[in-house]
Amino acid sequence: MEGLYIYSTSQNQSFNYSNVTSNYQNYSNITSTDQHYGYPFIINVLTYIIVAIGIPLTLVAIYALYYMVRSDHVAPIYLINLLIADLIQFFSMIVEVVPNVDMKLYDIFYYIYLSALIASVYFMVCIALERYLFIAHPLWYRFRRTIKTSVVVCVLVWVLSLVCFFLYNFFPENVGTDTISAVLLLLPFPLFIFFLVGTLKALSASISVPSDEKRRIVGILVLVLLIYTLLFLPSIIWYLEVDYDETLDSLSLIFVKFSPLADLVLYVFMRKGIIDKLLASVCCCRMNSKDISSPPV
Numbered sequence: 293m294e295g296l297y298i299y300s301t302s303q304n305q306s307f308n309y310s311n312v313t314s315n316y317q318n319y320s321n322i323t324s325t326d327q328h329y330g331y332p333f334i335i336n337v338l339t340y341i342i343v344a345i346g347i348p349l350t351l352v353a354i355y356a357l358y359y360m361v362r363s364d365h366v367a368p369i370y371l372i373n374l375l376i377a378d379l380i381q382f383f384s385m386i387v388e389v390v391p392n393v394d395m396k397l398y399d400i401f402y403y404i405y406l407s408a409l410i411a412s413v414y415f416m417v418c419i420a421l422e423r424y425l426f427i428a429h430p431l432w433y434r435f436r437r438t439i440k441t442s443v444v445v446c447v448l449v450w451v452l453s454l455v456c457f458f459l460y461n462f463f464p465e466n467v468g469t470d471t472i473s474a475v476l477l478l479l480p481f482p483l484f485i486f487f488l489v490g491t492l493k494a495l496s497a498s499i500s501v502p503s504d505e506k507r508r509i510v511g512i513l514v515l516v517l518l519i520y521t522l523l524f525l526p527s528i529i530w531y532l533e534v535d536y537d538e539t540l541d542s543l544s545l546i547f548v549k550f551s552p553l554a555d556l557v558l559y560v561f562m563r564k565g566i567i568d569k570l571l572a573s574v575c576c577c578r579m580n581s582k583d584i585s586s587p588p589v
Contacts, residue, residue, distance in 0.1 A: 338546060339389050346552050347382050350375050353559040360562075361439070369442040370422060371558055373449070374415035378552035380408035385549065403460040410476055411453035412551065413524065417480045418445055419558065420516050423509045424487040427501065428494040452476075477528050484520055488513045512561045523551040 354375050357368040384405035387393060422442075425433040456473065491513055495506055527544035 335546060336389055339385050342549055342553060343382050343385050349556055350379055353556055368562060370415050370418040371562060373446045374412055374555055377408045377412040378555050381405055381552050403457050406460060407453040407457040410456050411449055413480055414449045416516050417483055420484055420487040420513055423512050424491050427491045427498050427509055484517045488517055508561055515557060519554045523547045523554060
């Protein structure tokens with residue numbers, strides 16, 4: 293497990309972090325110097341852009357989803373908590389780019405950022421699970437879905453995030469803590485695939501669900517899998533590598549920073565309207581291509 297560690301010095305102190313945390317820490321140590329070009333400068337500019345765009349849009353999305361929950365819609369609860377976790381990441385990014393930040397304060401927000409990152413991944417799991425149950429097990433979902441149950445699940449995810457924060461904060465050099473973090477971030481990958489495949493298999497048997505709702509659910513599951521695969525998986529692969537590579541480090545960090553913005557697209561899929569027309573046109577194009585390619589009987 294020695295490959296999971298790098299050393300970074302600041303204020304005459306040596307810190308021993310795992311690669312999952314060093315993505316964030318190593319970048320800050322570089323940007324705190326007088327370097328103004330290259331990867332640190334690009335990441336710094338992108339962070340400003342992401343925060344400036346993400347915070348107002350996320351607040352608007354949370355406000356709109358709140359009224360959907362008041363209308364007794366259970367599904368948006370997980371998305372609201374996901375967006376709250378994204379807000380925490382945005383504010384932590386602000387501390388990251390502020391110059392001359394006290395090291396202790398920086399470490400606190402650094403661990404908060406990582407804990408919120410884990411929470412966001414598991415709220416995506418909750419969204420995918422809820423959509424899967426809606427299609428694959430409609431009767432069970434109809435009688436068991438309540439706002440109270442959703443709130444309990446959200447509390448459990450936040451407790452998991454809080455436990456990770458204390459583990460990072462009090463045991464930063466513990467190898468077991470790093471292994472747990474790696475498992476927690478990697479575990480959702482097979483779950484996302486299972487939920488998508490299970491939903492696609494159950495679509496034909498689900499008669500009570502309208503066609504537009506089916507398309508929206510499949511779109512949400514595909515989007516969740518894409519967000520995780522494209523934005524989170526590169527970072528996970530990087531910190532599991534033995535050798536350090538600066539380019540892969542910077543790219544994986546940039547991808548993870550874009551994940552809160554990508555989560556806003558899930559809000560679009562939760563709303564009826566333009567996205568339904570887009571999905572319907574895509575499905576119609578696929579059906580037409582199948583009809584053209586199939587020979588007449």
